[in-house]
Amino acid sequence: MKISMTVNGKPVSAEVEARTLLVTFIRENLRLTGTHVGCDTSQCGACTIHLNGRAVKSCNILAMQAEGADIVTIEGLAKADGTLHPMQEAFREHHGLQCGFCTPGMVMSAVDLVKNHPNPSEETIRAELDGNLCRCTGYHNIVKAVKAASAKM
Amino acid sequence: MGDMNSIGVSVKRKEDYRFLTGAGTYTDDVTLPHQSYAAFVRSPHAHAKVKSIRKDKALKAPGVVAIFTGEDLAAAKVGGLPCGWLITDVNAQPMKEPAHPCMAQGKVCHIGDQVAVVIAETYDQARDAAELVEVDYEVLPAVVDVVSALKQGAPVIHDAAPGNSCYVWALGDKGAVDKAMAAAAHVTKLEFVNNRLIPNAIEPRAVNASYARHDESYTLYVANQNPHVERLLMTAFVLGLPEQKVRVIAPDVGGGFGSKIFLYAEDVVLTWASKQVNRPIKWTAERSESFMSDAHGRDHVTTAELALDKDGKFLAMRVRTAAAMGAYLSTFASSVPTILYATLLAGQYTTPAIYAEVTGVFTNTVPVDAYRGAGRPEATYVVERLVETAAREMKLDPAEIRRRNFIKTFPYQTPVALQYDIGDYEATLAEAMKIADVAGFPARRAEAAKRGKKRGLGYSCYIEACGLAPSSIAGALGARAGLFESGEVRVHPTGKVTVFTGSHSHGQGHETTFAQVVASRLGIPVDDVDVVHGDTGRIAFGMGTYGSRSLAVGGTAIVKALDKVVNKGKKIAAHLLEASDTDIEFKDGVFTVAGTDKAVPFGAVALTAYVPHNYPHDKLEPGLNEQAFYDPTNFTFPAGSHICEVEIDPDTGITKVVNFTAVDDFGNIVNPMIVEGQVHGGLTQGIGQALTEGCVYDKESGQLMTGSYLDYCMPRADDVPSYKVGTKVTACTHNPLGVKGCGEAGAIGSPPALINAITDALGIREIEMPATPERVWRAANSNKKA
Incomplete structure (x- = not known):
């Protein structure tokens, strides 16, 4: 079936199978490989994107359910000139990433977190990030980064 | 200038921009012209004979390119996976090395064992067709834990390893230890399990193999920590290919923690098959496949004794460990519970006599190999649980008993083969105690008690041997590679x-x-x-x-x-x-x-x-x-002190890590920000081992009970605290940078600190890892009659 949506500001459309997951559509059809797949039970959050302004695990939704939606992936977060979003910049500044695999999902979740909790406490950040697994950083510097970014967003 | x-x-990382903007290139991100995709048919049984495999229905499924089984590999004379470390047992005999086929040759030995590979035009088509491959199994009795596997009458997994024993290996002076034990004023004895862990790098393993007919060359993209070793093992020992014809690229790799060191069957199968189908083939593990095919870690059952004189001075240590190898020997499996374990049992102490005996055991489980720390967390757990328990039994302050036994002059030759070049253990402990505000702990404990909570404090003073390794020493110990x-x-x-x-x-x-x-x-x-x-x-x-x-x-x-x-x-x-x-x-x-x-x-x-x-x-x-x-002239010896403070709610059994302090001596430090990040990550994996993570197999069926993130409890952001980390520096004496290594320390030092804190809080002697709320609640309420 044919689907159409806006991804990172550009209209896209494609023929997909009904069972195609949104993350598969993003990675395989659009070749936007910044969105990652780390599990098969929607636990790890590496595939988190923004759908109509909300953080959503894109492995947990069919591509056809995103018909007409406005999608932003990690590739669409920085400015067109390459300037990083304050959350991306804070992750860099505070060493909130190591291998980088969970990072796109973590950043997309964190942006949504700060939108919903403009001045989050450490406790709030930790609670709100519990849908995103990181095996490298021990979360310590991610928490610092989110806190720092919240002051600049 | x-x-x-x-x-x-703390220079900001050069690699970050690409990772933060989605521009990293991991193996699954690589898609080649004419790409095909693979799915593996895996054993649903822990132990079974494969009586027949019928491919006809699957071959007719849409998009299928080819299906191969172990029979095809055998016909093509594709070898089994090699083990890179030969352990010689107590009778001077080589360890038992049963065949480790890349796909089943008549038998499967663990849940997830590879039986067939289906190659198709898309992932979905490969997976759909894999479900149509009909395998007729004759299920055999299985054994999944080391204690049962060593019992008489246990199912035998490999004819080549009677009694499921891979080796019985020993290190140290048994006579001296027996004598010291007999004469000691006090002996502390503990029996415990070092729980099996699943590494869980967030990037699943992935392979993309292709073949070029024009020059008979192969290119392999693979999520791997050592591409040259992968190539050497694959070309020289398994596929018999000219080494210069194989290019192995490990592009951006999403975490390893040891699990991506090894040569895996999927890497070999795809490389071989890429020539058969003359197309690039990509396979990326689903997470459930990672659980049942990535090499696991730990899985020891240990009895350990520490002999002390009346003043708390250590006289001798005796350790007996049964260590799981899993169903087959993974690349470095044999060395982890021997060379990387028993040699570390001196810890930071002057214990003059140490004897360790290790039995490597085959079980119907995923192979066990190096996982962050590899042998050294297990050794540290033995030493630091013994030391803390001995202090309590002898009514000595746990910091004081450590100080009385610290090695103070260097170089120091341990009784278990290593020579420490330098360290200052008193300084790291003192700094950790200062940062952790140990002096203020009694007041915090009293305040918590008023709220009905139980606070505890636990220490761990670890040492590790890193900078692997002087090749000649490693070779003498059985390594089949240079280092x-x-x-x-x-x-x-x-x-x-x-x-x-x-x-x-x-x-x-x-x-x-x-x-x-x-x-x-x-x-x-x-x-x-x-x-x-x-x-x-x-x-x-x-x-x-x-x-x-x-x-x-x-x-x-x-x-x-x-x-x-x-x-x-x-x-x-x-x-x-x-x-x-x-x-x-x-x-x-x-x-x-x-x-x-x-x-x-x-x-x-x-x-x-x-x-x-x-x-x-x-x-x-x-x-x-x-x-x-x-080629290094010695190992390096990072060491440090970890202090953990927990608060337990006896009504729920929930343990909260309220303070965790780590002071480490990594030698000179090039980038403090990166080093601290390594410590944070290691600590979280160690806290995971102690509090939340544990691989569970069902003893009857051999099924993997923790086969997804729903069942295997990975530490999340709200399970761990912000850490207090510090460093003390004694520069390594034998490399020009004066550096020692920092990647594993956090995972090595932290589990005993946490368990020592929990046992302190509850006033108990032992608790099994992971100290889940259920176990903690039972321990906290064991004196109450139901």
Whole structure:
């Protein structure tokens, strides 16, 4: 079936199978490989994107359910000139990433977190990030980064 | 030019921009022209005979390109997976090495064992068709734990290993230990399990293999920590291919923690099959496949005793461990519970006599191999649980008993084969106690008690052997490989530099740390140095990254190459400055004639090397490109003190880590930000082992009960605290950077600190890891009658 949506500001459309997951559509059809797949039970959050302004695990939704939606992936977060979003910049500044695999999902979740909790406490950040697994950083510097970014967003 | 020296500076990482913008290239991101996709048919049984495999229905499924089984591999004479470390047992016999086929040859030995591979036009088609492959199994009795596997009458997994024993291996002076134990004023004895863990790098393993008919070459993209080792093992020992015809690329790799060191069956099968179908084939593990096919870690059952005199001085230690190998020997499986375990049982202490006996045991489980710390967390758990328990039994302060036994003079020869070059254990402990505010703990405990909560404090003073390893020593101990590293420094005509290293970064930040080392030595900006890793086509050779070895061994190889660059640069400068080589000094990026103001900058020397118009051609080749290999002369010995403070709610059994302090001695530090990050991550994995993580197999069916993130409890952001970390520095004496390694320390030191804190809080002697709320609640309420 044919689907159409806006991804990172550009209209896209494609023929997909009904069972195609949104993350598969993003990675395989659009070749936007910044969105990652780390599990098969929607636990790890590496595939988190923004759908109509909300953080959503894109492995947990069919591509056809995103018909007409406005999608932003990690590739669409920085400015067109390459300037990083304050959350991306804070992750860099505070060493909130190591291998980088969970990072796109973590950043997309964190942006949504700060939108919903403009001045989050450490406790709030930790609670709100519990849908995103990181095996490298021990979360310590991610928490610092989110806190720092919240002051600049 | 002084600001060019960035050693000790938290330079922001060069690799971050690509990871933060989705521009990283992991193996699954690589899609090649004419790409095909693979799915594996895996055993649903822990132990079974494979009576027949019917492929006909699957072959007719849409998009299927080919299906291969173990029979096809056998017909093509594809070998089994090799083990890289030969352990010789107590009777001077070699360990038992049963065949480790890449796909089942008549039998499966664990849940997830490979039975067939289906190659199709898309992932979905490959997976759909895999479900149509009909395998007729005759289920055999299975055994999944080491104690049952060693019992008489247990199901035998391999005919080549009667009694499921791979080896019984020992280290130390048994007679001296027995004698000291018999005469001791006090003996503390503990029996415990070191729980089986599943590494769970967030990037699943992935392979993309292709074959080029025109020159009979293969290219393999693979999520791997040591591409040259992967290539060597695969070409020389399994597929019999010419090594130069195989290029292994480990691009961006999403975490490893040991689990991506090994040569896996899927890597071999795809490489071989890419020639058969003459197309690139990609396979990426689903997470459920990772759980049942990535090598697991730990899984020890141990009895340990510590003998002390009346003043708490350690006299002897005796350790008996049964260590799971799993169903087959993974690449370095045999060395982990032996060479990397028993040699660390001296810890930071002067215990004069130590004896360890280790039985390697086959079980119907996923193979066990190195996982962050590899043997050293298990050793530290033995030592630090014994020490803390002994202190309590003898009514000594746990810090004081450690101080009484610390090694204070170096070099120190342990009774278990290692020679520590340097350390200052009292200083790290004192600093940790200060940061953790141990003095204020009684007040905090009393305050918590008022709220109905139980607070406890636990110590762990760990040591590890890193910087693996002097090849000759490793070889004498059974290693079937060298353990050196290579580095190449390519100075371009403009004075910019590309460094090629055999180390591999999968989160550790080598692109930044190594650039800092090079930039500081050459007196150029960090931005002028790029680091290339992870490609056998671009890098001469490498042993890869594991065992916290990259900076100590890989970094030293680069330093050796830098020395050659500077030496050649001096000769070029001498020619330009019309001076003698021996009068040239190099500092802050400038060659000068000693005692004069005659100088030529590094960039001008580089340009001269490539535009050699005015050049000493009679003495020197053009160009400025140097290579070095470095084989370490000793292990490095990072050590530190961890102090954990927990608060337990006895009504729910929930343990909260309220304070965790780690003070580590990693030797000199190049980038403190990166080092702290390594510690945070290691601590969280250690806390995971102690509190939340544990692999569970059903004893009856052999089924993997923890086969997804729904069942295997990974630590999440709200399970762990913010950490307090500090460092003390004693520079390593035998490498030029004075560095020791920091990657594994957090995972090594933290589990016993946490368990010591929980047992302190509850006033109990032992609790099994992971100390889940259920176990803690039962322990907290065990004195109450139901």
